[in-house]
């Protein structure tokens with residue numbers, strides 16, 4: 001596996017692969033890799049002649065400086081995992097390499113209304129930062145396919161909008177959420193949980209999954225409230241938002257029959273650690 005740290009080297013590497021007419025599969029990550037990331041990586045490796053993974057904690061998508069400061073960084077272990085997974089190249093740039101002062105890196109994307117709700121509302125500027133880094137990485141890596149996890153359900157919709165509004169020729173592939181055996185969605189931030197917080201964290205998915213059954217005989221509002229009340233009753237847990245939305249527009253619904261595809265998207269503070277998860281309500 002080639003370890004690439006500069007834009008110049010990446011550009012050269014990609015040009016050589018393109019000259020050989022290889023298809024490029026790309027997985028952008030912020031590192032602290034776990035089985036969730038690796039499920040995307042395995043697909044990229046399996047479906048493309050060349051697979052490239054980026055590991056970059058992108059400062060422009062953090063609206064909370066503490067979150068950026070405490071974000072787990074495990075570069076050496078990440079590189080080892082990627083080499084074992086058969087990745088062709090890993091791109092590990094510095095902030096200066098990604099955002100050099102002399103280059104005006106494009107920002108202010110048309111991301112549609114999907115970027116305004118939920119994460120967009122509670123993390124102002126977050127999706128513009130995500131769009132900025134993904135657009136820059138797409139320009140450098142020029143992938144045929146890019147792989148994203150459904151754990152960040154809203155992010156996929158926003159990336160699709162960005163790709164469409166920028167006219168980028170790439171196939172966006174979404175991959176299912178990987179969970180721990182107890183149901184907790186794998187996340188780099190899980191490493192920040194105390195033992196007690198980690199023990200309680202599976203309640204998030206338990207509440208979501210139980211609510212799917214509950215939703216069959218209850219209103220949207222009652223289903224919503226049952227999840228929030230259950231989680232808010234747990235020590236150290238506080239739901240930041242829980243929205244039951246149309247899976248395409250991401251706008252809230254009031255009746256189950258308003259949309260054929262309904263998703264529940266949740267963000268919960270477990271102590272100071274902000275965890276997200278989501279679940280499909282319709283179709284069953």
Ligand code: AMP
Nearest residue numbers: 029030031036148149151152177178186
């Ligand atoms: P991150 O490093 O958090 O920016 O995540 C990089 C990519 O991995 C994103 O597309 C995430 O949605 C995806 N990802 C993170 N956690 C999981 C998970 N538990 N299952 C599937 N994909 C995931």
